[in-house]
Amino acid sequence: MNSYSCISGTGSFFPDKILTNEDLEKMVDTSSDWIVTRTGIQERRIAENETCCEMAAKAAKEALKSANINAADIDGIIMATFTPDTVMPSGACRLQHMLGIKKGFAFDVSAACTGFIYAAGVADSLIKNRMADNILVVGAEKLSSFVDWKDRNTCILFGDGAGAVVMSRSDKPGIRTINMYANGKHADLLKLPALGSNFFSQRDKLNLESELIKMKGNEVFKIAVTAMAEATATAVKKSGFSSEDVDWFIPHQANIRIIDAAAKRIGLSSERVIVTLNKFGNTSAATIPTSLDLAVKDGRIKQGDNIVSAAFGGGLTWGSMSFTL
Known part of the structure; x- marks a missing residue:
């Protein structure tokens, strides 16, 4: 079996x-x-x-x-x-x-x-x-x-x-496909130096403010738009879904322009995209599971719905998944 x-x-x-x-x-x-x-x-x-x-x-x-x-x-x-x-x-x-x-x-x-x-x-x-x-x-x-x-x-x-x-x-089948990618070449575009061993090896001259979250936003945005869109399309293709089969797209909630570009890549209208960043901002690893739960609770997502998700983050890392709830 x-x-x-x-x-x-x-x-x-x-x-x-x-x-x-x-x-x-x-x-x-x-x-x-x-x-x-x-x-x-x-x-x-x-x-x-x-x-x-x-x-x-x-x-x-x-x-x-x-x-x-x-x-x-x-x-x-x-x-x-x-x-x-x-x-x-x-x-x-x-x-x-x-x-x-x-x-x-x-x-x-x-x-x-x-x-x-x-x-x-x-x-x-x-x-x-x-x-x-x-x-x-x-x-x-x-x-x-x-x-x-x-x-x-x-x-x-x-x-x-x-x-x-x-x-x-x-x-x-519930989880249809999960795709994971990374490119460490761009690691310094989005980083949190604090708490790493490099940070504490210089404990005698720590400057905490300089070691918090740092991001080169324009460069990250350019890579994220392409990576998120391609990962989303890959999830749809590998799952065997067509655009018409996808009931909902739950993207990582970082930027509405990145979300729109990814949805457009697989031919989904805004009515089929779960957006929560307006109320909660970017909560990193929490954005997809919180968005899923909120949409289940308000009745938009139901048992049997086909869902595609994609995310992009520091590392740089990105990925996508498709599943039937």
Whole structure:
């Protein structure tokens, strides 16, 4: 009998504090109109009281409830993040303890904004190879801790949040295809030097402000437009779907112009694209699972719908996936 994986439950969490474009106008030299025109973002959430893992735990509990399984049924946790509570132990290990899970594996995947797709790809392989029946896959980021709030080019982009899915063994196809790519040649275009061993090897002369999230936005944008569009088209082709078969496109929520270009590449109208960045900004590895969960909760996405996702992030990394819910 063939073994497949499927998404059996979804969950999400966002902190309460809202940081609007108007708030940012008071902090840096920018304007709300400029931010909206360039990115599509109107506001984002900032975690004042929650850690990254605490947000992950709240999203995970929703996903478990949605999947109608207990924490004890989870065979492993894969957490996509580059902003864990601690470098060691991993966010996944901390999350395992928070959920009261006493068995299985737990590890983090660091692929920036493409992290959820990478984590889902690993989970899909483990399930298909009968190494697990149920895997909790979480994308969680507390980016506000690593943003330079004096850098108007980056502080306007990012928000905090967490999304989770339960991936389970299935006797029929759920996950159709997952495609993962990287090109380290462009690593310095989007980076977070802080917390790396290079950073701490110079601890006697640390300059924290210079080691926060840095991005060469125009160069990243040019590569991202092409990479996201091509990855999206690949996901559709490998899945065997036609454009008419695709019910929804859930892209990484970084920039509305990149999203529009990727949707256009596979011939999808804006009505079939899930967009959440206007309210939540770029939450990196959390954007796809949170967007999926929000669209399931509001009734747009239903069981049996065909979905394509794509993401692009630091590394540089990018990827895509297609699945039937």
